[in-house]
Amino acid sequence: MGLPMKVGVIGCGTISGIYFHNMTKLSGLDVVACADLVDERSRAVQDRYPEVQAMTADELLADPSIDIVVNLTQPGNHFDVMKAGIAAGKHVYGEKPLCSSPEEAAELLSLAATAGLRVGGAPDTFLGAGIQTCRELIDEGVIGDPIAATAFMTNHGHESWHPDPAFYYKPGAGPMLDMGPYYLTALANLLGPAERVTGSARITFPERTITSEPLNGAKIEVEVPTHVAGTVDFTNGAVATVITTFDVWAANLPSIEIYGSEGSLSVPDPNTFGGPVRVWTQESKDWEEVPITKPFSENSRGLGVADMADAIAGNRPASASGELGAHVLEIMHAFGLSSDSGRRINVKTTCERPAALSLRE
Ligand SMILES: NC(=O)c1ccc[n+]([C@@H]2O[C@H](COP(=O)([O-])OP(=O)(O)OC[C@H]3O[C@@H](n4cnc5c(N)ncnc54)[C@H](O)[C@@H]3O)[C@@H](O)[C@H]2O)c1
Numbered sequence: 001m002g003l004p005m006k007v008g009v010i011g012c013g014t015i016s017g018i019y020f021h022n023m024t025k026l027s028g029l030d031v032v033a034c035a036d037l038v039d040e041r042s043r044a045v046q047d048r049y050p051e052v053q054a055m056t057a058d059e060l061l062a063d064p065s066i067d068i069v070v071n072l073t074q075p076g077n078h079f080d081v082m083k084a085g086i087a088a089g090k091h092v093y094g095e096k097p098l099c100s101s102p103e104e105a106a107e108l109l110s111l112a113a114t115a116g117l118r119v120g121g122a123p124d125t126f127l128g129a130g131i132q133t134c135r136e137l138i139d140e141g142v143i144g145d146p147i148a149a150t151a152f153m154t155n156h157g158h159e160s161w162h163p164d165p166a167f168y169y170k171p172g173a174g175p176m177l178d179m180g181p182y183y184l185t186a187l188a189n190l191l192g193p194a195e196r197v198t199g200s201a202r203i204t205f206p207e208r209t210i211t212s213e214p215l216n217g218a219k220i221e222v223e224v225p226t227h228v229a230g231t232v233d234f235t236n237g238a239v240a241t242v243i244t245t246f247d248v249w250a251a252n253l254p255s256i257e258i259y260g261s262e263g264s265l266s267v268p269d270p271n272t273f274g275g276p277v278r279v280w281t282q283e284s285k286d287w288e289e290v291p292i293t294k295p296f297s298e299n300s301r302g303l304g305v306a307d308m309a310d311a312i313a314g315n316r317p318a319s320a321s322g323e324l325g326a327h328v329l330e331i332m333h334a335f336g337l338s339s340d341s342g343r344r345i346n347v348k349t350t351c352e353r354p355a356a357l358s359l360r361e
Helices: 016-023 039-048 057-062 075-087 102-115 129-139 165-169 174-191 303-313 322-341
Strands: 005-010 029-035 068-071 091-094 119-121 146-154 194-202 207-209 219-221 227-234 239-245 256-260 263-267 277-281 287-290
Touching: 005 016, 005 057, 005 303, 016 029, 016 039, 016 303, 029 039, 029 057, 029 303, 057 075, 068 075, 068 303, 075 091, 075 102, 091 102, 091 303, 102 119, 102 322, 119 303, 119 322, 129 174, 129 256, 129 263, 129 277, 146 174, 165 174, 165 219, 174 194, 174 227, 174 239, 174 256, 174 322, 194 322, 227 322
Parallel strands: 005 029, 005 068, 068 091, 091 119, 146 239
Antiparallel strands: 146 256, 194 227, 207 219, 227 239, 256 263, 263 277, 277 287
8 A cells, every 4th residue: 555545534623623734734645535423514624625525424434545544533432433444444543542441442453453454543742853852862871771750641621621521521531541641652652561550540520610612601520530640660660650630720740751770851741742851961960951853843643644654555563553552541541440449450461662753744
């Protein structure tokens, strides 16, 4: 299968704008179709990008010219849309989390492997200039052997800005499944796969009130923990301390830091593609900013799709792969399992540490 590959997008909601903006420019991709349950949303995409034809999801899946289905639906729909894409003979790439449970992820990977198709998924922020710079610094031994890490995502939820935020508080989301993918994927890229997880989780506010338009005043019943904390033991021996929360109004915590035997690394917000990247070494005895020279420092969502297309054409592993997404999903679920059972959870899946990004801007 050669480049460019034809892409059809299912789900034309909030996040789709940046995907269409980027994927219509990224080399190796030819975005030809889009679908949404709400017709006006797919038609609005076609109005803006006349080369992208609005159709129903069934029509998109039945179109034999489409190679890759990009799934930008809400988390509760990820599994069904990905499964339908594979059944239609398409490679599939989805927004995070890959799907709702490790069992679903295993099923998707197995169906795709049997059909000779690829599964990939967001986040692809770890392919951006900032975290790729961190990756190079670790690989060059600038901080020595990684021994520990911290990853903190603190905010007060999404009901103040998202037009339809209820899904953030339903199964398949919550702060861990919604934001954890950025942090744990970045850690897996920097440290490799994980082996064990401990966690504690709670629901702090059982009901949330939407203050954004158009649903201002509507109530959301919270069904998943909104404060999740714990530790992850990585196979390389590094121990990460992790918090993801929708319950905290303000905090002074870093996004991600990696602590090595020779120094420390300050990793940029893993929900972004750029810097700043800072290192502390025993020579400098101070935090120093590292110049960002790698490509893709702007919001490049969709880069993972371009990398997957390039990987299919080049018969190499993709970076934002389904195996990585499934491993991260299992780690995230393990926090809840540990909290519920009071046990440390052994992670069964693993993944290859993705190779450094080979695509150029
Ligand atoms: N909003 C953000 O800032 C943001 C950022 C990063 C990632 N994401 C992720 O992107 C995904 C989508 O989030 P969003 O904020 O764009 O949600 P959204 O609700 O704004 O959009 C989702 C769209 O998918 C459509 N849809 C759902 N099921 C469908 C189906 N079976 N066929 C066709 N269309 C279908 C819906 O009608 C809706 O228009 C989520 O997984 C979310 O975690 C969102």
